[in-house]
Amino acid sequence: MRAGRRVGGEPFVCVRADGPYAYDPDGRRYVDYVMAYGPLLFGHTPPFLRDLDALAARGVVYGSTTPDEIALAERIRLHVPSMEKLRFTTTGSEAVQSAVRVARAFTGRDAVLKFSGNYHGHFDLALQDAGASAETPHAERSGIPRAVVADLAVARYNDLDDVDRHLARTRGRLAAILVEPVCGNMGLVQTQPGFLEGLRERADATGALLIFDEIITWLRLGLGGAQARIRVTPDLTTVGKIMGGGFPIAAFGGRADVMATLAPDGPCFTGGTHAGMPFAVAMALRVLDHLEREPQLYREMDRCARMLADGIRTTVRELGLGYAVVQTESIVDFKFRAGPPTRSYDDQRRDDQRAYAAFYHAMRARGVLLPPSHNEVMFLSTAHGDEDVAFTADAIDGALRELREKGTI
Template sequence: MLETSKTLFERAQQSIPGGVNSPARAFNSVGGAPVFLEQARGSVLTDVDGKEYIDYVGSWGPMILGHAYGPVIEAVQEAAAKSTSFGAPTEIEVKMAELVKQMAPGVDKIRMVNSGTEACMSAIRVARGYTGRDKVIKFEGNYHGHGDSFLINAGSGALTLGTPSSPGVTEGTAKDTLTADFNDLNSVKKLLNEYKGEVAAIIVEPVAGNMGCIPPQKGFLAGLRELCDAQDTVLVFDEVMTGFRVAQGGAQQRFGVTADIVTYGKIIGAGLPVGAFGGSREIMQVVSPDGPVYQAGTLSGNPLAMAAGYALLSELYENPVHYDELEEKTTYLFRGMKEVFEHHEVSATINRVGSMMSVFFTREEVRDFQTAQTTNRELFRDFFHGMLTNGVYLPPSPFESWFLANSHTEAMLDETITAADTAIADAINS
């Protein structure tokens, strides 16, 4: 007897907390059981029941050229035939670091790690070691992984599940994390003045993606750069989502602001478990073994992840036309969805930056954590299930970004718009 999503979820709950290995995969905010997937090609997912879906999750961002992209698969197979891990230096690590340096502004040196969470944790440790200060400013609704310092007013799964602060985070850690309002420079100035000379770093998602896609307001990122310069504070861009997606050089290139440290996630490995942090030579020289700030990992620079990431990033670097095509496709979907909601007289704000996009069911301009909270969660729940029924797989939360890939065809986008028309009609009439 073949397993179904329903029976697999029942089995999973007996052995895995909540039946999932990451809360972002749970359907808590939309109800029902998560879909268990079997395979994917391009922008089409197939679940264990054999049903196909047009994918707008893209493994939460890295599948920018689609699932099972040929050169990536070939690179992984070739690398695996040599060994899955060495625990020693390899040439592909060097080639990968050199490629990232060519693509990303302000990155003189880069250290590979195993996840976006580890990259952000390491970046903060380096900033503290470099400045000799303890406190960090983050933004309400921004999510930088599950490190203790970041689970204060966090986004992503923490926001979706209504637990923005987590038990297990000590008061000592919490007191060193200061929270400002996204897109509000005055809230940052107030904290910097109150804790003058104590703030090691400001860490920000240059485009918020973990409370839904929220672009930076004009001057916000440049203002953070100026504030950091004035107080010798390290500016950290968390580009786990935006890196190599919103532009060839990420958000730094798109918005013309260079951070002191930038962190990357799974796109560095084309979807394999990997992350990285990099920055100026002056700051990165404090990282062990050059300096006193310790950071290590047996699997860092894993040959499979490096081979996959190098194949993907090389294609993006050599053919920047991919970004023009992504902009065109996302604009097409944006306009189609906007027309659907206007036709049904549904209040909806659609945010997008490059190939990231989110729908908020609210009249408000969504520019921060508070305005994101005004979205109609019940309407999103019904809309989500309507889309799923009609073969479109969206993030199972109103507070996550959608990701487009170049493997989305115009026919897929039209099918998505048609599905949205049916889903929203059913949702408002139910």
């Protein structure tokens, strides 16, 4: 992703950042919508990024449990009650990998059903047909063992008939259905009404566990994550990204009986030298303090994101492009394809990636930094204000008109 191959040209090099802005080595300022691919809900320099010396002076990693990690676990459970028990990891990849292992240990089964275009991290099983920047169409040439792929079913997102076709193959062997409840890794894709409910029913019917990967959505879509809005309860959930306020910490958790499979109570081992390190735990507590104290921040971000989406819609309409502009809370996205919003990776694969590459560079020339891949989305933060959004909407208007004049779109 950082090499920027999907859009070509020189990769963006960042030398410093503050608030909603990133700066290149020439000191040029960009309004940043990459936001480190999601964690920076408060921009680059959050208000709680202070007194770090005092935090560090307590020691940053102990190798033993701490009162703070228990307090953090309880705070998370308060907001996401389905995480009856949870365990910390350092990265989102580890959290999902661990959740899958627990599901396998609990069910005594191997097979996993996931969805094309969803991204769950960089471990073997997750990479097959993944979205985001994963480019692993051929498992055997990508270092993914054939045996791993043999236990995997990859279904079309938002398509319960396709799920059923795969379930027929994995009968009696399915340990887990793994899904992003709102997908942010093939652009922003909402689930169709009934899709997640359908997965819940199928998990119950087959004895498999339902795992929601909320690494992007928890805290992005509110303190309760996607599951609070959708009102479907998973057996296991993974969270990460925003929770550390920019520092690496993630977690997985869920039903107490399932989590009891974990060592030391049960036979399933997970671990990590830096997992739940006190420094990152302290930052996570600050993140929750801030969001609990300032609930209006979500309304503010939603308002700004709406303003941006409306601005893009106006240009798209004026140019007769027919692109669908989508927005959920602080996520904004549109693709270079006329017609309804993306429902699955099949739609996403029909985007005009060449147009996105030209758009990316036209925006960079105008002082706006977008992710260098059409699979990603624009993330706003509490640091993005009306002026930044108005500037960005103007830049998008100019960039799309330039592309139209050049015949790119």
